[in-house]
Amino acid sequence: MAYNLLIEGLSVEGSHALRALAHLFAESYDKSTILQCLRENYPHKLCPLEMHKQYLEALLHLAVKSPGYRADILEIVMENLVVFDTELVGGD
Numbered sequence: 001m002a003y004n005l006l007i008e009g010l011s012v013e014g015s016h017a018l019r020a021l022a023h024l025f026a027e028s029y030d031k032s033t034i035l036q037c038l039r040e041n042y043p044h045k046l047c048p049l050e051m052h053k054q055y056l057e058a059l060l061h062l063a064v065k066s067p068g069y070r071a072d073i074l075e076i077v078m079e080n081l082v083v084f085d086t087e088l089v090g091g092d
Contacts, residue, residue, distance in 0.1 A: 019065075021062065022061075022062055022065035022066055025062065025065075025066040025068070025069055026065075026066060026068075031068075031069070031072070034069070035069070035072050035073075035076070038059065038073065038076050039076055041055075042055060042076065042080045043055050045083055056077060059073050059076065059077055060073075060077070
């Protein structure tokens with residue numbers, strides 16, 4: 001269930017699934033599985049920029065709504081932004 005909410009919540013703009021996912025985070029004790037889902041579903045570096053923006057906005061929203069996950073979510077964001085930036089700079 002968390003995986004399906006994640007896919008919809010992070011890919012459908014304005015989705016109520018994002019709120020449900022934040023609530024699930026607040027009630028879940030399976031932090032490692034949730035974070036693994038977030039990592040695995042981060043858009044590939046070759047995906048359109050708009051997809052990256054939307055996923056990033058959703059993750060930041062989750063970080064605000066789920067303070068217990070904030071540091072972990074920001075770590076995922078930073079890891080992927082570094083990869084994305086490295087590809088842009090390295091692609092000259």
